[in-house]
Amino acid sequence: MIKTAVLGATGYAGVELVRLLASHPEAKPVLLGSQSYDGQRISDVYPNFRHVLETECEKLDLDKVAQCDVAFTALPHGASKDVIPQIIERGVKVIDLSGDFRYDDIEVYEKWYGQKHSAPELLKESVYGLPELYRDKIKNARIIGNPGCYTTCSILGAYPLLATGAGSAKNVIVDAKSGVTGAGRGLSQQCHFCECTENSKAYKVATHRHTSEIEQELSKAAGEEVLISFTPHLIPQKRGILSTIYINLNRKYTTEELVDLYKDYYKDEFFIRVKDAGELPETKHTAGSNFVDIGVVADERLQRAVVVCALDNIVKGAAGQAIQNMNIMFGQDEKTALDRPGFYL
DSSP: OEEEEEETTTSHHHHHHHHHHTTOTTEEEEEEEOSTTTTSBHHHHSGGGTTTOOOBEEOOOHHHHTTSSEEEEOOOTTTHHHHHHHHHHTTOEEEEOSSTTOOSOHHHHHHHHOSOOSOHHHHHHOEEOOHHHHHHHHHTOSEEEOOOHHHHHHHHHHHHHHHHTSBOSSSEEEEEEEOGGGGOSSOOGGGSHHHHTTOOEEOSTTTOTHHHHHHHHHHHHHTSOOOEEEEEEEOSSSSOEEEEEEEEBSSOOOHHHHHHHHHHHTTTOTTEEEOOTTOOOOGGGTTTSSOEEEEEEEETTTTEEEEEEEEOTTIIIIIHHHHHHHHHHTTOOTTTTTOSOOOOO
16 A cells, blocks of 8 residues: 655645545555644545545644655645655655656756755756656656646647657747636635636736746757747636647648647557547546547648647646656556546536
């Protein structure tokens, strides 16, 4: 049995981790860390756990974390890098859901996050936790930088075209839309019901920090520097990411040819579902699941591919991907506790 600690267990990503772990046949959520709800049962904070999981939340205790096999750190950006070195010292593997351990270049992290990185030696060791790209490295890792929702959706959507040379590395555009849970559980004016219902808006245009993370991975795919134009939007729904990606093609393709390219590239990936020609993803098809749905269309008039990618921002975009990584690290079938359909309704 894999003993797990979830630090930040009462945030949206953290509680989704707890929900998925509660039904995992080979893993047990032993420690639920929460500063805000110390001493309260998780079933009191989230009543959907009643009769399923009654574990008490507690403040961070590194000695208790040391009794676990793996710690999921679902902490705010900037907090993880101060806690994780102490966890690693105790021989516990770490899967970090913040952005603190996703970067190859410390200068890029410090530029986009506006703070010094306090554990550069671990940043060098950390493995980027996209199983579809780095499964072999994840197997033996001590620390995983678990990608987030915008990045997972955008990278997996664009990767095949750049990796095969079918798409140009120049002028890549990503137009992405997120449900409100992507902003976390903390209170802010933009997440009040009256502010976000019946409203859609762009934010952090040309400055969103996930731009740099997407560029890092797509540059590896292309074998040259890729700079993207990334525009995120907040839309009035709870869950979901929908990214529409525009990539100029290096020759003329039909939609059927592009669909075949994607199906071949992801033919061994259970969690990636490539749509047939004429079909496109919708967020309700992936909500509550670990699946990524991808559709692609050739705009033959402009010699451009339009790729549409959908996933659940707090499952494949956070907690589900973290459990997929855990399964790989501990020799489990990576589909364990994740091979189920989404909510749809």
